[in-house]
Amino acid sequence: MGVSDRRSYDDPCGVARALDVVGERWALLVVRELLLGPKRYTDLARGLPGSSPTVLSQRLRDLEAAGIVARSVAGPPGGGRVYGLTPRGRELEDVLLALGRWGSRTVQTSAGDLTADAFVLALRTVADPARLGGWSARVELVVEDPDAPDRITLGVADGRLSAVRGTADRPDAVVAGPPAVLRPVAFGRRPLEDALAAGDLRVEGDADVVRRLLGALVPPVPA
Numbered sequence: 001m002g003v004s005d006r007r008s009y010d011d012p013c014g015v016a017r018a019l020d021v022v023g024e025r026w027a028l029l030v031v032r033e034l035l036l037g038p039k040r041y042t043d044l045a046r047g048l049p050g051s052s053p054t055v056l057s058q059r060l061r062d063l064e065a066a067g068i069v070a071r072s073v074a075g076p077p078g079g080g081r082v083y084g085l086t087p088r089g090r091e092l093e094d095v096l097l098a099l100g101r102w103g104s105r106t107v108q109t110s111a112g113d114l115t116a117d118a119f120v121l122a123l124r125t126v127a128d129p130a131r132l133g134g135w136s137a138r139v140e141l142v143v144e145d146p147d148a149p150d151r152i153t154l155g156v157a158d159g160r161l162s163a164v165r166g167t168a169d170r171p172d173a174v175v176a177g178p179p180a181v182l183r184p185v186a187f188g189r190r191p192l193e194d195a196l197a198a199g200d201l202r203v204e205g206d207a208d209v210v211r212r213l214l215g216a217l218v219p220p221v222p223a
Contacts, residue, residue, distance in 0.1 A: 021066045022092065026051045026059045028099070031068065031085065031092050033117050036152060037165035038074065038084030046148060047115040068092070100125035104220040114183065116143045116150040120163045123154070123186060123217060131216035133159040137209045140168040142176035156213065173205035188219055 009016040022028055026048060033039060033047045045056055060083060063069035068089035074082045085092075100121055114122060120141075136157045143150040153168040154161060175182070181200045184190040192214060195201035203210055 022063075022068070024059060024062060026055060027063060028092070028096065030056070030059050030063060031089060032096055032121055033115065034069065034083060034085045034089070035093055035096070036117055036120060036163055038072065038082040040074070040080060040082050043148075044083065047117060050112075063089070096121065097125055101220070105223040107222065113179065116145070116148065116152065116179070119143075119179065119183060119186075120152055120154070124161050124163060126187070126217050126220060127161040128216050128218045129159040131218070132156050132161060135212070137173075137213065138168045138171045139210060139213055140171040140174040141182070142174060143182065144176060144178045154213070156216075161213075161216070171205060172209045173203055173207065175201065175203050175210055177201035186214065186217060188214075188217070 008020050011017075022031070029048055029051075030044065033044055039047075041056075041060075044060075045051070045053065048056060051059075060069060064071065067086055069083050070086050071081055071083055074080055104122065104125055137155070139154045139156075141150075141152045141154055143152065150165065151167050152163055152165055153171065154163050156162075177185075177195070177200060181190070181195055185192055185195050185201060192201070192211060196203060196207075
């Protein structure tokens with residue numbers, strides 16, 4: 001079923017027209033998984049385990065037809081086909097950040113773990129622009145997940161926290177650890193110093209930059 005065959009709200013409102021394009025189940029989560037950069041189908045499927053192959057393939061076709069996602073060939077060394085966001089697809093970034101802030105105040109009932117992409121989006125949704133203002137930094141985040149290791153560069157500039165998949169050129173600090181440690185430290189459930197002392201987390205470079213970044217992450221107040 002292509003985009004033109006899908007049911008429409010038949011409503012001229014911009015919200016309705018947007019939902020005609022990205023309102024199908026899993027569509028926005030596919031976009032979430034591509035915010036940090038292109039991915040292979042297998043990586044998308046790993047990040048969205050609740051979606052069946054049939055549904056995920058259909059959502060990708062829908063998003064391609066809508067001009068939100070495009071296929072390309074990855075460069076060396078991996079090669080192969082990847083899916084990435086188009087410029088129009090990237091315009092959904094602020095939408096997802098706003099939706100994530102709104103949703104973070106809802107009581108969590110899922111027992112699932114955050115993917116690296118969802119974790120980074122969560123960091124950005126709780127980052128306080130006032131606490132990010134007046135300074136800049138780059139922190140490389142090394143996610144030591146045996147099933148899906150990742151490297152993500154977090155950037156602080158102009159009161160905003162950005163993120164992109166890949167290593168940083170001369171970062172101010174590098175933070176490395178498994179997801180089970182990174183998450184509680186980032187969200188204030190475990191002190192950084194405790195994780196460092198236990199050897200569960202490692203910081204190379206300027207640890208004060210890491211402390212300042214963590215201080216800018218403000219846990220949401222439940223609605």
